[in-house]
Amino acid sequence: MNLSILKSDKKNLNSFIATGSALIFIGFIDIISSSFFGTNITAFLPNKISYLTPLLFGLFGLYLIRIEFSGNKLLDKININFNSSNFNALLTLLVIFALIKYIPPLLNWFVFDANFAGNTKEDCTDGGACWVFVKVWLNRFVYGLYPDTEQWRINTAFLTLFLLVGASFFVPQKFKKYIIIFLLFVYPIIGLKLISGGDFGLKYVETGAWGGLSLTFIVSAFALILCFPIGTILALGRRSKLPAIRYTSIGFIELWRGVPLITVLFMSAVMFPMFLPDGTYVDKLIRVLIAITLFEAAYMAEVVRGGLQALPKGQYEAAKSLGMGYWKMHFLIILPQALKLVIPGIANTFLALVKDTPLIFVVGLLELAGMVNLAKTNPKWLGMAMEGYVFAGLVFWVICYVMSRYSQNLEKKLKTER
Amino acid sequence: MSKIIELKNVNKWFDKFQALKDINLEVNQQEKIVICGPSGSGKSTLIRCINRLEEHQDGQIIVDGKEISENTKDLEKIRAEVGMVFQQFNLFPHLSILDNCTLAPIWVKKMPKKDAEALAMKNLERVQIADQAKKFPGQLSGGQQQRSALARALCMEPKIMLFDEPTSALDPEMIKEVLDAMVDLAKAGMTMIVVTHEMGFAKEVADNMIFMDEGKIVEKAKTKDFFENPKSDRTKLFLSQIL
Numbered sequence: 001m002n003l004s005i006l007k008s009d010k011k012n013l014n015s016f017i018a019t020g021s022a023l024i025f026i027g028f029i030d031i032i033s034s035s036f037f038g039t040n041i042t043a044f045l046p047n048k049i050s051y052l053t054p055l056l057f058g059l060f061g062l063y064l065i066r067i068e069f070s071g072n073k074l075l076d077k078i079n080i081n082f083n084s085s086n087f088n089a090l091l092t093l094l095v096i097f098a099l100i101k102y103i104p105p106l107l108n109w110f111v112f113d114a115n116f117a118g119n120t121k122e123d124c125t126d127g128g129a130c131w132v133f134v135k136v137w138l139n140r141f142v143y144g145l146y147p148d149t150e151q152w153r154i155n156t157a158f159l160t161l162f163l164l165v166g167a168s169f170f171v172p173q174k175f176k177k178y179i180i181i182f183l184l185f186v187y188p189i190i191g192l193k194l195i196s197g198g199d200f201g202l203k204y205v206e207t208g209a210w211g212g213l214s215l216t217f218i219v220s221a222f223a224l225i226l227c228f229p230i231g232t233i234l235a236l237g238r239r240s241k242l243p244a245i246r247y248t249s250i251g252f253i254e255l256w257r258g259v260p261l262i263t264v265l266f267m268s269a270v271m272f273p274m275f276l277p278d279g280t281y282v283d284k285l286i287r288v289l290i291a292i293t294l295f296e297a298a299y300m301a302e303v304v305r306g307g308l309q310a311l312p313k314g315q316y317e318a319a320k321s322l323g324m325g326y327w328k329m330h331f332l333i334i335l336p337q338a339l340k341l342v343i344p345g346i347a348n349t350f351l352a353l354v355k356d357t358p359l360i361f362v363v364g365l366l367e368l369a370g371m372v373n374l375a376k377t378n379p380k381w382l383g384m385a386m387e388g389y390v391f392a393g394l395v396f397w398v399i400c401y402v403m404s405r406y407s408q409n410l411e412k413k414l415k416t417e418r
Numbered sequence: 419m420s421k422i423i424e425l426k427n428v429n430k431w432f433d434k435f436q437a438l439k440d441i442n443l444e445v446n447q448q449e450k451i452v453i454c455g456p457s458g459s460g461k462s463t464l465i466r467c468i469n470r471l472e473e474h475q476d477g478q479i480i481v482d483g484k485e486i487s488e489n490t491k492d493l494e495k496i497r498a499e500v501g502m503v504f505q506q507f508n509l510f511p512h513l514s515i516l517d518n519c520t521l522a523p524i525w526v527k528k529m530p531k532k533d534a535e536a537l538a539m540k541n542l543e544r545v546q547i548a549d550q551a552k553k554f555p556g557q558l559s560g561g562q563q564q565r566s567a568l569a570r571a572l573c574m575e576p577k578i579m580l581f582d583e584p585t586s587a588l589d590p591e592m593i594k595e596v597l598d599a600m601v602d603l604a605k606a607g608m609t610m611i612v613v614t615h616e617m618g619f620a621k622e623v624a625d626n627m628i629f630m631d632e633g634k635i636v637e638k639a640k641t642k643d644f645f646e647n648p649k650s651d652r653t654k655l656f657l658s659q660i661l
Contacts, residue, residue: 119654317471318567322522323498332521336512374439414512 023061126150144211207285256298269363303345306308347407428477455630501571509555561592
């Protein structure tokens with residue numbers, strides 16, 4: 001079939017645009033009416049064809065208005081960006097139609113048919129999401145089984161942390177490093193002591209009662225801060241000229257990378273205490289922290305090693321020729337550049353770490369996802385799994401998105417090359 | 419004049435390939451030596467052995483009275499006294515030009531930051547890029563980068579300067595500004611070993627010329643004799659090709 005008579009050109013431009021737009025319009029009417037009003041205007045056609053009509057109308061319409069240069073800015077923009085070929089036109093239509101078809105039901109579930117008011121499951125009558133569940137359980141989702149009267153301690157600890165981190169961005173360069181040193185080495189001890197208590201007139205709260213989002217933060221923060229230096233040292237070790245150090249590093253990395261995290265956590269809970277002398281006891285949260293840290297450090301090591309390998313040999317030679325020894329060369333010249341190169345990889349590992357924290361349920365610690373899991377099995381709230389997991393998913397997404405944006409900003413800020 | 423570098427029967431292999439064959443060389447204080455030769459003749463390897471960026475397997479290398487070998491404990495001290503300028507500049511791209519210059523004096527020589535900065539500015543002035551001090555290497559032209567690299571090496575106040583084809587990676591019009599800076603340095607009395615193909619520079623500056631081929635020193639002569647009256651046929655052939 002010769003389609004060339006159906007090809008628009010300068011002369012018949014207007015009629016083609018009119019016909020094309022009309023066809024596209026019909027396509028849109030069809031999809032909108034079927035998804036919003038439940039009426040199928042092409043119901044007279046066979047079932048399968050009727051399902052595809054919006055796509056067919058749209059595709060043919062887009063074909064008709066595709067013209068190399070029309071002089072009409074809007075039309076040219078559409079043609080260049082969405083309608084440069086039949087395949088691209090198809091993709092454009094598929095995406096738009098999918099959005100029209102599936103976004104409204106989602107919105108209905110999330111917002112319009114959802115219930116926000118009330119205190120029991122019975123208050124959810126509209127058929128959408130039952131956010132009452134999240135509202136009622138929010139305290140548990142954030143603080144776990146931590147006693148209500150002591151929750152101010154967690155609040156204080158995190159508020160101080162955020163204030164300190166915030167301050168580190170705004171104070172002059174001179175004080176910055178003191179704040180950072182305090183944050184890395186002193187604050188974790190103070191924070192943990194505040195939350196666990198036992199001294200200074202604070203009631204002792206055993207780690208089994210910690211949980212929810214605050215535990216997610218505690219586990220992630222400690223593992224993040226610790227796995228980074230350990231990973232860096234392992235990466236350097238793997239490139240060391242000394243065989244003992246090199247093979248130890250390789251062995252460590254390959255061992256930890258080769259086992260699933262869930263096994264490692266299980267071992268830390270069950271096997272590890274067997275190796276300890278009788279009477280000694282290491283808290284299960286500490287064991288879990290060590291396990292996650294070492295596990296992620298092995299991944300971090302390989303990410304950092306990638307950066308080390310990407311640096312030209314000349315950087316090492318220049319540093320050596322200026323009389324720098326191994327440590328000065330690495331800390332002043334090599335690592336600042338290598339780490340900058342692998343910020344995306346580091347961010348990747350950090351995000352994976354945060355999302356791995358729910359696995360600590362295997363040792364009986366319940367962070368956010370674990371608390372949701374617990375809440376949904378409550379007899380009064382059966383059937384709320386969807387709401388709970390969607391909520392947990394959203395919270396994780398927000399945490400990860402913030403981290404991801406921060407890493408992108410850092411990349412931009414540190415960029416000194418052209 | 420006293421010897422500052424001495425190489426005795428130095429041999430070096432890269433696996434089975436012998437890069438240096440029985441090299442004997444003495445360099446006096448304030449002497450300027452230019453090494454030339456075809457590519458792959460071992461001239462870069464030779465000067466890289468002097469600050470042990472390459473390891474030699476046989477023979478002795480003595481720099482400022484200390485032998486360089488795998489047992490050398492204060493290798494860093496020797497390297498601090500031997501400045502080096504590379505073909506690819508090798509500036510540190512994450513640091514400004516000024517920081518490039520002050521880093522080693524502060525951390526290796528434990529110089530106070532103020533003194534290091536004053537010294538750096540003096541040396542940047544000397545190579546005429548003091549106005550670029552706050553910029554990053556990526557923002558400078560090749561010639562400016564190489565002069566910065568020279569200033570960085572000078573900030574360690576070395577006794578000896580090694581140049582490994584310092585102008586080979588530069589556009590023709592930038593070569594002159596780098597060579598000018600090197601001529602100034604030579605006139606100030608620095609001990610210099612320069613691997614280069616810039617024969618004009620060699621004629622102007624060098625006390626002695628060395629011609630290398632296949633890992634051996636084929637000819638070593640006073641600069642004037644070398645160009646006007648070369649002894650070996652291999653040298654004559656090389657000179658006829660590049661002059």
